[in-house]
Amino acid sequence: NAGVMQNPRHLVRRRGQEARLRCSPMKGHSHVYWYRQLPEEGLKFMVYLQKENIIDESGMPKERFSAEFPKEGPSILRIQQVVRGDSAAYFCASSQGLALGSYEQYFGPGTRLTVT
Amino acid sequence: KNQVEQSPQSLIILEGKNCTLQCNYTVSPFSNLRWYKQDTGRGPVSLTIMTFSENTKSNGRYTATLDADTKQSSLHITASQLSDSASYICVVSAKSSNTGKLIFGQGTTLQVKP
Numbered sequence: 001n002a003g004v005m006q007n008p009r010h011l012v013r014r015r016g017q018e019a020r021l022r023c024s025p026m027k028g029h030s031h032v033y034w035y036r037q038l039p040e041e042g043l044k045f046m047v048y049l050q051k052e053n054i055i056d057e058s059g060m061p062k063e064r065f066s067a068e069f070p071k072e073g074p075s076i077l078r079i080q081q082v083v084r085g086d087s088a089a090y091f092c093a094s095s096q097g098l099a100l101g102s103y104e105q106y107f108g109p110g111t112r113l114t115v116t
Numbered sequence: 117k118n119q120v121e122q123s124p125q126s127l128i129i130l131e132g133k134n135c136t137l138q139c140n141y142t143v144s145p146f147s148n149l150r151w152y153k154q155d156t157g158r159g160p161v162s163l164t165i166m167t168f169s170e171n172t173k174s175n176g177r178y179t180a181t182l183d184a185d186t187k188q189s190s191l192h193i194t195a196s197q198l199s200d201s202a203s204y205i206c207v208v209s210a211k212s213s214n215t216g217k218l219i220f221g222q223g224t225t226l227q228v229k230p
Contacts, residue, residue, distance in 0.1 A: 004159070033218075042205065042220040043160070056217060091159050105218065107152075107159030 002027070004094050004108035005074075012114045013082050021077040021111045025094030032075045033105060034060075034067060037089040049075060082115045089113075119143070120208050120221035128227045133196055137224045139189040139206030147209040151180050151191045154203045154223065163191070163204075196228045 005024040013019050025032050030051050035043040045059040049069040060067065064082075069075040079086055089110045097103040120141045129135050141149070148167045152160035164173045164180040166189075172181045177194045193200055206221040 035220075042222040044220070045217050048217060059217075093159075104162055104165065107161070109159050110157075 004092055004106050006090075006092050006108035006111050008111060009109060010112050010114070012116060014116055015083055016081050019079040019082050019086070019113055019115075021079075021090050021092075021113070023075040023077070023092030023094075023108060025075070025092075026106055029094035029096050029106075031095045031097065031103075032069050033093045033095075034075075034077050035091045035093065037091060037110075039088070043091060046077075079113075082113070084115050087113055087115045120206055120219050122204075122206050122221040122224050124224060125222070126225040126227070128229060129196055131196060131198055131228050131230050134192065134194050135196060135226065137191045137193075137204050137206075137226070139191070139221055141187050141189070141206070141208045141219075141221075143208040143210050143219055144187075145210065146184060146187070149180075149182055149189050150207040150209075150218075151178070151189075152205040152207060154205055156202070160205055193226075196226075198228050198230060201226060201228045 004026055007022050032049045034046040036046055037043045047060045047067045048056040052071050064080045066078045089112050091110045092108045093105040095103045095105045123138045146168055148165055150165045151163040153163055154160040163175050163178050166173050166182045168184045179192045182189045203223040203225050205223040207218045209218055
């Protein structure tokens with residue numbers, strides 16, 4: 001059973017371009033979470049999705065950021081018109097059930113976004 | 117505001133020695149507390165998960181304790197190895213959250229030297 005997959009692992013974008021980050025959850029997992037880790041800081045929750053639904057996007061900036069988890073295919077975190085402050089590591093995690101209980105969240109290796 | 121505070125911020129120990137990392141939280145009501153290990157350039161990996169009714173949980177050389185009354189947790193590492201060098205993150209889930217949102221501490225960076 002493959003773990004959580006994220007691609008690309010490294011992404012370089014110029015200011016104003018779009019960044020698309022992909023996350024394939026573990027097999028059998030229908031809950032996906034996105035986190036951002038700025039340099040020298042802890043992980044911060046961005047958004048929680050179940051298949052085709054955004055459940056909680058309270059941690060995601062209102063503008064330029066969007067996320068989806070379609071019925072088929074990976075979850076996508078999209079950042080439009082990137083700025084230097086978007087440079088960070090973006091981690092995806094998946095779980096079998098709601099992590100409120102004892103369901104474990106399994107993390108992917110992350111995508112390191114650098115905005116030049 | 118719900119917060120998770122960890123100490124020390126960083127720690128250097130010699131191989132074979134023991135160490136204890138601390139976590140204080142203000143998240144209430146509390147559902148569960150987890151400790152993760154994050155190697156440089158990698159995603160976090162779970163070490164332990166404890167509900168409010170559990171006082172201690174072990175995973176090999178890692179032992180986590182929880183005092184829900186004082187809202188404190190510790191992670192004890194026994195007979196440290198070079199591969200233990202990593203960031204250790206305390207993570208808390210709020211019972212009031214219906215979204216499974218986790219609140220992360222800043223982490224303690226542990227360096228084990230030969």
